[in-house]
Ligand SMILES: Nc1ncnc2c1ncn2[C@@H]1O[C@H](COP(=O)(O)OP(=O)(O)OP(=O)(O)O)[C@@H](O)[C@H]1O
């Protein structure tokens with residue numbers, strides 16, 4: 001049995017589609033159920049940010065999560081496979097017409113991706129104030145909460161519709177299959193069999 005933590009929402013749905021293609025069976029969570037057990041797999045329906053936590057503690061052998069979230073958590077996990085879904089980038093967002101002013105004594109940034117933003121500025125030895133938000137990040141510069149944001153960009157439409165421009169990219173992200181280190185060694189055959197089957201349908 002392999003236990004796999006999936007992030008509620010679009011990435012979980014697309015991952016279960018890949019499993020259907022690879023194993024010829026439908027995998028659907030019943031209404032409000034957080035565990036789906038079928039054909040040797042136990043899927044856990046968890047919050048995106050919590051996926052690495054379940055895997056790190058061994059409550060799940062595997063997980064599916066964006067590189068952006070992995071980078072934020074800084075856990076020692078094994079990256080097994082790029083699932084090539086949930087592709088996006090983590091980038092700056094600035095009020096239209098403004099540029100990132102690296103000469104300013106202190107820049108204020110609102111973001112869900114605190115560590116990624118912090119690391120970017122530490123490498124440049126720049127002072128920044130980071131304001132942690134949990135969603136609707138694009139709102140923050142519009143009401144004067146910050147100078148700019150660091151957020152997920154896919155099409156750029158959310159920023160555009162909110163009068164923002166996409167600034168420099170910090171990192172590219174896509175959803176990866178990750179593994180707990182102990183599980184990886186204890187269940188190597190099962191895990192490689194799964195990886196090989198899924199890989200054929202990417
Ligand atoms: N517009 C998008 N296009 C493609 N991928 C995206 C997009 N937005 C987010 N992602 C990717 O999907 C992951 C899940 O995003 P989602 O917005 O569902 O979660 P979240 O709201 O950040 O999570 P949580 O529920 O823990 O707050 C992100 O971490 C990122 O890797």
Ligand SMILES: O=P(O)(O)OC[C@H]1O[C@H](OP(=O)(O)OP(=O)(O)O)[C@H](O)[C@@H]1O
Pocket residue numbers: 134135136137138151152153154155156157158159
């Ligand atoms: O570049 P785009 O194609 O417009 O996509 C980017 C948007 O998608 C995500 O938002 P989501 O819908 O997950 O909402 P939330 O993060 O505000 O909860 C992300 O946080 C951006 O706001």
